[in-house]
Amino acid sequence: MKVVFSKLTTILLLCLVIVSVNQSAAQEKKGTTDRKWWKEAVVYQIYPRSFKDTDGDGVGDLKGIIQKLDYIKSLGVDVVWLNPIYGSPNADNGYDISDYQTIMKEFGTMEDFDALLKGMHERGLKLVMDLVVNHSSDEHKWFQESRKSRDNPYRDYYHWWPAEKGKPAFRPGAFEADGSGWRYDKQTDSYYLHYFSYKQPDLNWENPKLRQEIYSMMNWWFKKGIDGFRMDVIPFISKDTNFPVITQEELDKNYHGRWDVYMASGPHLHDYLQEMNREVLSKYDVMSLAEGAGMLTSTALNFVDEDRKELNMGYHFEGTNLGYIPGYFKKMSPNWSLVDFKKIYSDWDAVYNKKGWGTIYLGNHDQPRMTSRWGNDAPEFRAVSSKMLTTFLLSMKGTPYYYNGDEIGMVNAKFNKIEDYRDIETIAEYEKIKIAGGDLKQFIEDQKTGGARDNGRTPFQWNSSKNGGFSTTEPWLKVNDNHTAINAEAQEKDPNSVLNYFRKMTKLRKTNPVLIYGKYTLLDKENPNVYAYTRELEGKKVLVLLNFSSKNATAKTGINIKKSKVLINNYTKASKNGELRPYESVIYQL
Structure with missing residues (x-):
């Protein structure tokens, strides 16, 4: 009996070892070969204002996107990420939202949106929308009420500092000429917080009523059938409401010397993201993406480790920040290092070896055109360097995000005067330099390469006609003069075009799981x-x-x-x- 018992014990122990090894192997694969549709997707970002105008007002609209759905489907992409289309006074091109459950009039109606969503789903395309809830517009009804009196029911929907306590400790305001993130409001003798424009007051996530308002709005959109959210500066939502003085020494010691890392380190950030997951995201099969401002390799898994039940993925700024000269506004060095570039993307790949999931991108609405920035937009190299960058994006691990117009190799507009720019950030920086008596001509030159967000926002070049086939009237932002040579219509006819290479590359990625997992x-x-x-x-x-x-x-x-x-x-x-x-x-x- 002892011999039999010994054999049984040995067998049981072997079984436990096998189970343990299998569990370990499964954990090793988690986040890599654990298949999800959002891992296998190629995401195509559309900047609606600049995509296609159908009503002749010079501004792109939802009907313009509907008109081009077959083109979008032909690219081989799976998901469309739309920049904000909500009700907005448009101080920051829709990132200042005055009504989260309506459509900006320039873009159309809710009926147009419903038709767009239906048309996309009929073609097997998914729709991801921008979620902008670190701040709202100052014209949102919440803020309009909040500023009326100190005891208004909406007062605590925003961050206020009473003037009798003195001027609040400095916080940066990215789009302000004076650089301050606080603005005095005479009506209640108080300052309100705005990390961006004074037209974009920061929402007070420390107020549970505010959070429930946001979750209710998110559920409303998911019930309409959308497939996910890209979350604008979501790491900034939690604040230390004591607003202590922050010295440069403290920034250097605890936050890599960077304000964005400090602002992404709020005390309850992950409590709120986990609550959002419980209240909203876990109820649907959807994509959730953090715009990872202030996110580091050491903190990324706090957002996307599956076991934490927060978000699916985030994108970092380390790659797109490479090559900028310190102390200047987006002044690009012509001698950025490919060795440094490789290290950045290799280090970020290593973050997700066992858990979580990453992203890969080179351009978006906040960046110059990828071919001008990372390739070579000289006529002899533009097409081939654009194809090379597409190869990189679609052969790396992580969900690729591809910006509209890059598939035809659009390049920077390189405007010569500030009057041609519409971007709130560029104009604010120009004013800062003007106030300081700086070199304005050099500033404009700097924006032609690594700077100005408007380089990536010029209207889509559909054909060689006036305004590039984008609109029948003068567009809100000038069309690049090279649209006669670089346009989708011409490239459709050329089997070796940048456009058709992009289609080949999306197909190659889909048919070769090795390029995904x-x-x-x-x-x-x-x-x-x-x-x-x-x-x-x-x-x-x-x-x-x-x-x-x-x-x-x-x-x-x-x-x-x-x-x-x-x-x-x-x-x-x-x-x-x-x-x-x-x-x-x-x-x-x-």
Whole structure:
């Protein structure tokens, strides 16, 4: 009996070991091969104001997006992220919301929205909307009530500081000429907080009534059928309501010297995101994305670790902040380092090795055009460098976010005078320099490359006609003069165009799970010109080579590619000796 018992014990112990190993393996795969539709999606961002105007007022509208749904579907994308379309006085192009449950009149009606959502779902496309709840418009009824008196029921929907306590401790206001995030309001002899424009007062998330208002609004949109939210500066929602004095020494010691990291470190931030998940997000099969202002590699999993039950994913600013010269407003160095670029994206990939899920992007409505910033917009290199960047975005791990117009290689407008700009941030910075007696001509020059958000907001170039086929009248923002050469209509007819390369690349990603879930390994990391890496999944391995320079270059990968299969190449024929032509990209199946 003792022998039998000993054998049974041994068997039980072996079973426990096997279960433990399997559980460990499952945990290892969690966040990587744990399949979700939002991990496999390619997200296409539409800036509605600049996409397509159908009513002749010079502003894009919802009917314009409806008109182009077949085009969007043809790109091979899965999700459309729409910048804000809610009721707004438009001080910051819709990021100042006065009514979360109506549509901005310039964009159309709720009936137009319903038709858009229906048309997208009929085509198998999902719709993600912008959630802007760190702040509202100062014309929102909540704020209009809040500023009436100190005992108004809506007073605590915002952050107020009574003037008799003295001037509040400095907080930055990103869009203000004086740089202050506090504004005095005479009506109640108080200051209110605004991390952005004074037209965008910060909401008081410490008030549970305010949070319930927001959750109710989110549920309302989900019940209409939308498929997710991209959450604008969501890490900023929690504040230390004592508003203590913050010294530069304290910023340096505790927050990497950065105000955005401080503002993303509120005491109850994750309590509120977990509450949002319980009250709203967990009830639906939806995508939730944090605009990760102030997010670090060390804090990212606090937002997206599945076990914490907060959000699906976030996007960081470390990559897009690379190359800016300190002390200047978005002044770009022409000699940014590819080695640094590779380190940033490799470090962020490592964050999500076992848990969570990342994102990848190079352009959006807050960035200059990716081809001008990261490629080369000279005529001889524009198309090939644009294709190279598309290859990077769609072959990296993480959900790719692709900005409208980049699929045809649109580039920076490079306006010559401040009167051509509409962006509140650029105009505020211009005024700061003017007040300080700075070099305004140099400021305008700086905005042509790494700066001005309007570079990414110029109207979509549909064809070579006047206004690029965007509108029959003068647009709200000038169309780039190069629309006669760079436009969707011309590229439809060219099988080797930037547009058709994008379609090939989205198809390649969809048919090769290794490009979605595969392990990423950086190769030849000190190479100053070539970004080389492998992706591996379940016995399949691919090699990605990207030449980020305007000269021939090679990479030391230690991999023999002579017998490998070329999956895609942005020249007509890929090299088999490993030498890459200017801005060449190639993916080999090994």
